[in-house]
Amino acid sequence: MKEMQSEIKKEKINFNLSAPEDIILKPVFTEKAYKLAEKKKFVFVVQLDATKPQIKRAVEKIFGVKVKKVNTIIYRGKIKRRGLFLGHRPSFKKAVVTIEGQLDIRKIAEKFSPAATK
Numbered sequence: 001m002k003e004m005q006s007e008i009k010k011e012k013i014n015f016n017l018s019a020p021e022d023i024i025l026k027p028v029f030t031e032k033a034y035k036l037a038e039k040k041k042f043v044f045v046v047q048l049d050a051t052k053p054q055i056k057r058a059v060e061k062i063f064g065v066k067v068k069k070v071n072t073i074i075y076r077g078k079i080k081r082r083g084l085f086l087g088h089r090p091s092f093k094k095a096v097v098t099i100e101g102q103l104d105i106r107k108i109a110e111k112f113s114p115a116a117t118k
Contacts, residue, residue: 023058026112037105043097048074067100077092
């Protein structure tokens with residue numbers, strides 16, 4: 001019975017985001033992200049509807065490392081006003097991925113830089 005339940009849980013995964021490049025949008029390079037990189041934690045902006053298992057598989061596939069843990073944070077877009085006009089900033093989701101082994105932050109930059117795609 002437990003095997004069947006685990007198979008059902010696997011089926012509920014959103015398969016619209018099957019490619020790893022669709023799940024991970026870009027890395028985050030801030031002072032805090034650099035300090036986290038020293039502790040083998042890397043920060044990425046991911047799709048809003050991506051789940052932790054999907055993020056884990058995407059990082060493992062793109063960088064070839066074993067992921068220990070994934071933490072996610074959803075930032076809701078703020079409403080901004082300029083005179084009579086209302087607008088809002090977009091919502092986004094960040095993932096802090098803890099890895100086992102070594103990964104250089106320059107390798108992450110190379111994978112996502114526009115110069116590498118040319």
